[in-house]
Amino acid sequence: MSAREEVLSRVRQALGADRTPPEEVVRDYRLTDGRPAGDPALLELLVDRVEDYQATVLRCAPADVGATVRAALDQGLGSGWTAGDVVVAPGLAEDWRPAGCDVDDDRPAVQLADRAASVTAVAVAVAETGTLVLDGSPACGRRALSLLPDCLVCVVTADQVVGSVPEGLGRLDPLRPLTMVSGPSATSDIELQRVEGVHGPRTLLVVLAG
C-alpha cells in the first residue's frame, strides 16, 4: 500500500464506519462591521490601528497621492533620497510614482535588496486589525518587492478600507499569493517584548487617500 493509501485508510479506520454528518458550523460572529467600505470612521480606525504598530500614516486627498508618497519617502529615507533609491510596483498608477524611479521588472528578486524603498498599492485594508493586504497584482507587485527594501510605502484608497477580517478576506482571491501586512516586521522572541523591525521592512509608511 502506498503511503497515501495507508494514511487515508488509517483516517477512515479512526473515524469508524459510522460517518454521521459533521455538526453544522454556526457563524453568528460579526460578519460585517456594519459600516460601508471607506466610511470616515473606518478610516480613523485604520489610522489608529496602523499607528499602534509603530507605522506612520499620511492622509491626503486623492489628487495628492504623488506628493504624499514623496513626503513619505522623505520621512522614511531622509530628504536626500534620489529616484534610484526607490523601486515601484509595475502597475502602480503613473501619478503616484516619484519621477524617474525604478520600476520592478523580471529581474532576479534578490536584486530588489539593493533598493532602499519600495512603493506599492494594496488590494484591501482591514481597519479593525490595521492590516493591509497585497495580492500580487501589478499594482501591488510580486511578494519580494514589499519584502526586501528596508522601507515600504503602501498607498491605500478609501474604498479599499473595510471594517472586519471577514469582510477583508471576502474581497480577496485565495488563488493569488497574498501578503497580509500589519505594521513593520517585528519580534517578541526576547522576553516577549515587542521590537519593531527584523527581517522584513523596518519602516512602514501608509499613504491613505480620501
Place this chain on the structure above:
Amino acid sequence: MTATVPPKAPTFLGLPTAPRGVGHLRGDQSFPDAARGALRDGQLRANLGHATSTIRGKRAKVVDELPDWAQLREAGRALKAATMARLDDHLEELERQVTARGGVVHWARDANEANEIVTRLVQATGTSEVVKVKSMATQEIGLNEALEAAGLDVFETDLAELIVQLGEDKPSHILVPAIHKNRAEIREIFARTIPGVDPDLTDDPRQLAMAARTHLRERFLRARVAVSGANFAVAETGTLTVVESEGNGRMCLTLPETLITVMGIEKVVPTWRDLEVFLQLLPRSSTGERMNPYTSTWAGVTPGDGPQEFHLVLLDNGRTAVLADEVGREALHCIRCSACLNVCPVYERAGGHSYGSVYPGPIGAVLSPMLTGVEDNASLPFASSLCGACYDVCPVAIDIPSILVHLRAEHVEAVARDRERPTAEAVAFRGLAKVMSHPRLWHLAQRASRLGRLIARGKPTLPNALPPPVSGWTRSRDLPTPPRETFVESWVREHGS
C-alpha cells in the same frame, strides 16, 4: 540516528503511533524527575514568570476588545470538529487543488518517512544549505537532525529558533522557543557563536534582533531551498498559510527556488472562509496582537512570483491514532497559539523542557502521550493540577482537563493489565473506597489518622521523606497534618449530636 531497529511503539485501535528513535516527542526523564531540576533553577523561574505574565496581560486586553470572541471561539471549535469528521475527504481535495496549481503532494506515514522525503527533495536540488521557517511539525520529527545526518547545513531563521540552535539548546515553548532565556543570556550566546558580531553588542532586545538580521541576511539572499510548516491549508483552493512576525517566513517562502512545506494532516481547513475565524483567534490568542505582522498565503506555484517548485508533505506520525480516540481527538484541533502554556501554573514553574516533548504545557501533556502512545509519556497526563485555566483560554475550546483525566484512566488501566499484583496506589484506593462507604470504619480511620500528628511534630504538613509506598504520594504532594479533631467531632462538641 541509531542503526538498531527500535521496538515498535504501542498502538491504539491498531493504528500506529509516532515511532521511537526519531524526533522529539519523548523525554529522557519522567516529568516529575525533569521538573525537580527546573524548580531549583531560580533564573529559569524568573524568566518564565516575567514572560508569561507579560503575554497573559497582552492577550487578555485584545481578546476583551472583540465583542464576539465567544462566538468566534465556538465557531473555531465547531469548524475543527467538522473538519476532523471528514478529514479524509478534505485531504484528498487539498491534494487535488495543490496538484492542479503546480505543487507536488507527498504523504508520510511517520517521522522517518517525512524526513526521508524532505532529504531526498533537498538533495535533488543539488544544494547543501537549507533555510527554515519555525515549524512545530519539523521539530516534532527531528528534521534538522535528519538533514544534518545527510550532510546538509540547516539554518533556523526565526529569532527564537536561532537562539536555540546557536545555544545548542532545546525549544521550551510552542510560540517562543527561547522563552527560558533572558536578554543577558541571549546576548552571551550571540557574542559567543555569531561570527563577526559587534563585540560591543548589548543586551538591548533591539540590538539583539538587529544582530540576527545581519547574520541571516546573506543567507536568505543566497538560499535555494526552504523548508516551512503551515498554520492552515485550505482544501477547496489548495491555499497554504504561514502566520509569522519577523519576515523570516516571507524570506523563506518567497526567495528560494524550491519550497518544501511539512504539515500535519490535521492542519487542513475546508474553505477559504474558515480563515476569517482562525485569523482572528490565532494572533490575539498567541502573541496578544490584533493581527500578527505578516501572514503569507499561496496556492501551488505562481509564475514570476516566489518559488517555482513547491512540495507539500502531509504527515501522519501518530495523528490518526489520536483521531481514533473519541475523547482525545479534540487535541488535534489545536492551532498552536500557546495560550494554554502561558496560563498554566505548572508550566510557569516547571518550564517547557520538563515535558520532554516539543509540545510542552497543557496541550503537550495531552497531545504528546497520544501521539506516542500513553505508555511512552505516561507521566505527562499527571503534569497538571486540573485547574482548568487552559480550557478557559483555548481559542478553539479544547477541553484539556477532561482529556487529561481520560488519559490518566487509560494509563491506570494499562498498568493494571500489565501487572500481576495491583499497585500500592490501587490497593490504597480500593481500601479507601471500602472505608468511606462504612461510617463506623470511617470514624475509626479518622481517629487512627491522628497518629500522623506524631510524625508531623507540630508542622502543618507531613514530611516528604516518608517510607515507600507512601513516598510515592508525598514526593510531589503535601500531605496536611491531620487535625486534632474532625469536623463532625467539633460540631458535636459545640452543638451536641
